[in-house]
Amino acid sequence: MYIGIDVGGMSIKAGVVDDSANIIYKEAVPTGAWRPSSEIVSDMVNLILNVIEKSGVNKSDISSIGIGIPGVCDSVKGTVIFCNNMNLDGVNLSEEIRKSIDVPVFLNNDANVAALAEYCVINKPMKCFIMVTLGTGVGGGIIIDGKIFSGFNGAAGEIGHIVINDRGEKCNCGRTGCLESFASVSALIRQTRDAMDKDKNSIMHKIAGTYDNINGKTAFDAAKQGDKTACEVVKNFISYVSSGVVNIINIFQPEMLVIGGAISKEGDYLLNPIKEICKKECYAFGLCENTEFRIASLGNDAGIIGAAMLGKSNGVI
């Protein structure tokens, strides 16, 4: 049995996870991200003890604790190097938690951990597996030989921060035209709004009601009803996503590439055109075996499951 903890800006979720990546029991507490680290760590420890107790699992059956952090970690030392919007920088979470529960503690970036979860539930050894997450931002995780690849400093896998076209918007990271600035939900909302501005007859106006209600589904929903302007928005958006996906395949040639995040709920409507573009654009396509594409299957549970599986996968590569 493993404990998986998903540390987010709003809530900290913890779960007891079995060897087959099933959540036995889970619970969450508010993060209170503004608080000092000692309080956050204390809540984390209480949450762990709580889920163990409520799961009915024996404390001695817990073989490790894994934690997914929205930031960069030193997974060997168990230290948070930096954490977005939270006072955990420099905290040795491993040491802190082991004061209460003395089992190995593994840390990693939350996007990497989600990728590990999606890999584990497929339950098939793969040389390379990649997850691209199309959410508020664009993230990703690289799994090589069943382990998270996080570079020599813990910061690898920033798939959202590859420039695909320097005509793009300024990205939060400081560059211009990162994949994230074209292929995130925020980017899609911006693209949708711009298109609505230009076409006052588009049914996107009816679907969204007001501009404030535009979301990542607006253009997709209108496109499915045949709205030409929406179809154009979706077509362009998918071409941006594909540009990043082809770049990643040309670099990694993974057995499988999984797309997650809010936009992945569009399923085949998103995946089929990506596959078509990859067929045309991926290097060596048709000359050797090709990458399989899937939509992520775990949704919000990926954070807990992947963190738990950090123990099973025996750390990182």
Place this chain on the structure above:
Amino acid sequence: MYIGIDVGGMSIKAGVVDDSANIIYKEAVPTGAWRPSSEIVSDMVNLILNVIEKSGVNKSDISSIGIGIPGVCDSVKGTVIFCNNMNLDGVNLSEEIRKSIDVPVFLNNDANVAALAEYCVINKPMKCFIMVTLGTGVGGGIIIDGKIFSGFNGAAGEIGHIVINDRGEKCNCGRTGCLESFASVSALIRQTRDAMDKDKNSIMHKIAGTYDNINGKTAFDAAKQGDKTACEVVKNFISYVSSGVVNIINIFQPEMLVIGGAISKEGDYLLNPIKEICKKECYAFGLCENTEFRIASLGNDAGIIGAAMLGKSNGVI
């Protein structure tokens, strides 16, 4: 002792290489790329026997043979999947060569093999090491934990075929705006020619003599003499290279990134501005340890040495 073979379109080079990646003896024969595979393989075998004999090394001291191929290989089966401009597709080079010299035979892509060579001569274990080659095309190799990363199908590491800006030229691979279409010698020559067209007073005209003599050094040489137009060409070229380099660092966070190929002869004049751009643009820069940059050190010997080291590094990851 290891045998390394560098298969190129013009010549096949072979060398006897010791455990410390030193070439003991090397020799080359013309490839005759148009010939049937049996003749090419036969020449390869004779070349191997020849370099062993002339090196004075005992045949029984050769522990493996490694071959770098300009194409994609199945390194487990020892088969060439496809080979650029040469009739080796589908040939099981391992089986063919073992008929004459029965030691393990390792195959890999030539750019990957060159990266392995540069890694081996540094003689320091690294979690991730990347070489980017700025030559006629842009190539690269990814070394993870001392082994070549070539994806599940042998075709990974095509660093030159990531789109950095879709305003670029059409690339040979079919995409538009690949790193190769901005940052190769061929691209630099095109950029130099375009700039010379616009500035008839540039000393690049004097340096090159005729348009046919423009090469990858023309703009660099003129820039070093203070020619403004040439400085602009070099500045833009380096910004394209850096765009690719930052993308790669954001994905891999390697301990070291080495730049090779003809343009790497510019040394610090090339490397220093790349470092400056990386400082500004790389994700997590300053927050954790950062990538070290170097110029490749082996030149044309990288092919032989890296191929030989395929045996020492025990294959691929």
